[in-house]
Amino acid sequence: MSESLPAILLTVQLALVTTLILFVIGTPLAWWLANTRTRFKPIVEAVTALPLVLPPTVIGFYLLILFNPGSAIGGLWVRLAGDTLAFSLSGLVIASVIYSLPFMVQPLQTAFERVGQAPRDAAASLGASPLDAFVSVVMPLSLRGFITAGGLSFIHTVGEFGVVLMVGGNIPGRTRVVSIALYDHVETLDYASAHALALGLVAASLSVLVAVFLINRRYPVHAG
Amino acid sequence: MPDRTLDIDLDHRRGGFSLTGRASLPLSGVTGIAGPNGAGKTSLLRVIAGLDRTRGNTIRFDSETWQYDTAFLPAHRRRAPLVFQDSRLFTHLSVTGNLDYAGRRAAPGGHGPDRAELIDLLQLAPLMARRTADLSGGERQRVALGRALSAGPRLLLLDEAFSALDAGFRQNLLPVLRERLTHWQLPALVVSHSARELAVMADHVLPVENGRVGTLCPRDAWLAGSEGAGDTTGEPGAVLTGRITGHDARLHLTDLHIGEHRIALPGLTGLSVGREARLYVPARDITLALDAVDGLSVRNRLPATVAAITDRPDTAWCDVELEVARQRLCARITRAAAEALSLKPGDTVIALIKSASLAPRQD
Numbered sequence: 001m002s003e004s005l006p007a008i009l010l011t012v013q014l015a016l017v018t019t020l021i022l023f024v025i026g027t028p029l030a031w032w033l034a035n036t037r038t039r040f041k042p043i044v045e046a047v048t049a050l051p052l053v054l055p056p057t058v059i060g061f062y063l064l065i066l067f068n069p070g071s072a073i074g075g076l077w078v079r080l081a082g083d084t085l086a087f088s089l090s091g092l093v094i095a096s097v098i099y100s101l102p103f104m105v106q107p108l109q110t111a112f113e114r115v116g117q118a119p120r121d122a123a124a125s126l127g128a129s130p131l132d133a134f135v136s137v138v139m140p141l142s143l144r145g146f147i148t149a150g151g152l153s154f155i156h157t158v159g160e161f162g163v164v165l166m167v168g169g170n171i172p173g174r175t176r177v178v179s180i181a182l183y184d185h186v187e188t189l190d191y192a193s194a195h196a197l198a199l200g201l202v203a204a205s206l207s208v209l210v211a212v213f214l215i216n217r218r219y220p221v222h223a224g
Numbered sequence: 225m226p227d228r229t230l231d232i233d234l235d236h237r238r239g240g241f242s243l244t245g246r247a248s249l250p251l252s253g254v255t256g257i258a259g260p261n262g263a264g265k266t267s268l269l270r271v272i273a274g275l276d277r278t279r280g281n282t283i284r285f286d287s288e289t290w291q292y293d294t295a296f297l298p299a300h301r302r303r304a305p306l307v308f309q310d311s312r313l314f315t316h317l318s319v320t321g322n323l324d325y326a327g328r329r330a331a332p333g334g335h336g337p338d339r340a341e342l343i344d345l346l347q348l349a350p351l352m353a354r355r356t357a358d359l360s361g362g363e364r365q366r367v368a369l370g371r372a373l374s375a376g377p378r379l380l381l382l383d384e385a386f387s388a389l390d391a392g393f394r395q396n397l398l399p400v401l402r403e404r405l406t407h408w409q410l411p412a413l414v415v416s417h418s419a420r421e422l423a424v425m426a427d428h429v430l431p432v433e434n435g436r437v438g439t440l441c442p443r444d445a446w447l448a449g450s451e452g453a454g455d456t457t458g459e460p461g462a463v464l465t466g467r468i469t470g471h472d473a474r475l476h477l478t479d480l481h482i483g484e485h486r487i488a489l490p491g492l493t494g495l496s497v498g499r500e501a502r503l504y505v506p507a508r509d510i511t512l513a514l515d516a517v518d519g520l521s522v523r524n525r526l527p528a529t530v531a532a533i534t535d536r537p538d539t540a541w542c543d544v545e546l547e548v549a550r551q552r553l554c555a556r557i558t559r560a561a562a563e564a565l566s567l568k569p570g571d572t573v574i575a576l577i578k579s580a581s582l583a584p585r586q587d
Binding site (some may be wrong): 118119121122123124125126127128129130132133136137140141143 | 273274275298299300301303304305306308310312313314315316325326329330331371372375376
């Protein structure tokens with residue numbers, strides 16, 4: 001088990017950073033989707049949902065090409081950070097953000113749509129600016145959406161495999177996450193270690209999901 | 225500052241709905257907004273509150289432009305809180321939290337009560353720690369009103385804000401609230417379908433019908449006009465002015481003199497003797513008798529002279545205009561009854577008043 005520790009720590013680190021970045025990116029995106037009247041909305045929604053249906057290898061393949069130091073983005077990153085995006089933790093974070101985006105955006109969008117215009121009108125009428133109203137009214141009323149989105153994004157990132165394999169490879173201590181370590185154990189017929197990791201993933205995923213559902217029960221829908 | 229006005233010039237078209245017309249509303253006292261359902265009363269308040277950005281409307285608050293062409297002052301900077309028909313309390317906050325929410329955002333220079341006065345006026349003390357989800361409709365309306373008054377308002381917008389209050393509480397609150405609004409120098413626009421509410425609250429009434437803003441008229445004229453109260457609310461009535469002359473603690477009645485005639489009304493014990501008071505008497509709550517009748521539960525009887533009788537075509541009703549102590553009263557009775565009594569102008573009758581609401585004078 002001790003040899004698995006670096007993979008576990010790396011996985012948790014990756015999932016935490018990814019979830020935090022997704023909160024920052026996903027909240028405004030979900031807010032925009034919940035409120036926009038543009039006719040391009042279905043297109044943006046479809047692009048956001050695309051990682052749900054695409055094979056992870058497809059996402060991983062395109063990201064790998066994008067991360068290539070010869071490409072514009074990959075090259076810029078090398079010049080700025082002094083390291084390549086491919087086969088690095090930074091590359092894994094970017095890949096995970098894209099891969100888990102729908103798990104952040106969709107619960108938030110649903111929550112924002114459920115809150116609706118009425119409490120925002122009330123807040124504005126009482127002197128709250130739109131940003132103030134978002135923080136003081138919409139966010140608390142969307143608490144369930146934030147809990148669901150955060151929990152799902154975290155655990156979905158923990159469970160990813162294909163994208164990581166394509167973009168990050170399998171570098172111990174650098175890009176080898178739990179799901180890939182498990183794959184290695186199976187390849188080398190080390191079933192004992194594979195069992196330990198597999199069971200650990202099941203337990204971790206179940207715990208997070210139970211926690212999400214429990215917390216959502218404790219905080220019933222406020223809006224309405 | 226008697227000359228301050230809220231000027232509106234509306235050319236509001238959205239989907240199949242339009243709201244047009246212009247009016248200049250006094251920024252003092254209470255202006256009622258009356259009209260049938262779907263006429264545009266709520267839309268008018270939303271435009272004034274800044275919750276509807278539809279182009280084509282012009283709103284000027286005294287010397288401030290709130291909306292003109294592309295210029296638009298956002299709702300949160302107008303300090304004109306709207307009390308919504310459905311209250312819209314913040315469900316993630318307690319009652320205290322809702323009041324604090326408004327209080328923290330109140331800008332200096334607004335008008336309104338302090339917290340203690342507010343709690344007393346709206347009887348909020350037992351509600352303060354409660355969750356908003358557990359409140360009844362009437363309790364929600366009280367909190368919503370309190371929240372708007374906590375926001376440091378310069379103009380109060382009320383959209384059927386008293387509809388869920390229980391009748392006894394409303395009867396007590398409206399005259400007192402009316403008086404406090406004057407005291408705070410806080411102008412208010414009150415949307416109501418109840419002529420009774422407007423009679424008690426409003427100084428002027430702006431009729432809105434079919435998406436058209438009508439002509440502002442003094443309340444008494446609106447109540448009397450068949451085009452106003454009668455047709456839009458189905459509840460015509462008239463206002464009688466009298467003086468409070470005493471309270472009967474045992475019977476919980478308040479004596480009121482109209483001219484030399486005395487009537488007694490319940491539920492007004494909070495008002496001091498000697499004050500002048502306005503009574504709103506709905507036309508349907510008046511029964512006419514040719515002679516003094518005994519053995520009736522209706523105790524308020526005023527001698528009156530028939531001034532005019534107006535048939536209401538295609539209905540069973542007619543409106544009898546009466547003169548009582550040099551004041552005007554309107555009774556709605558069936559045509560059959562009018563014919564049976566062979567009423568004609570100049571006849572002397574007894575007006576039996578079943579109920580009335582009180583509106584204190586504002587001065």
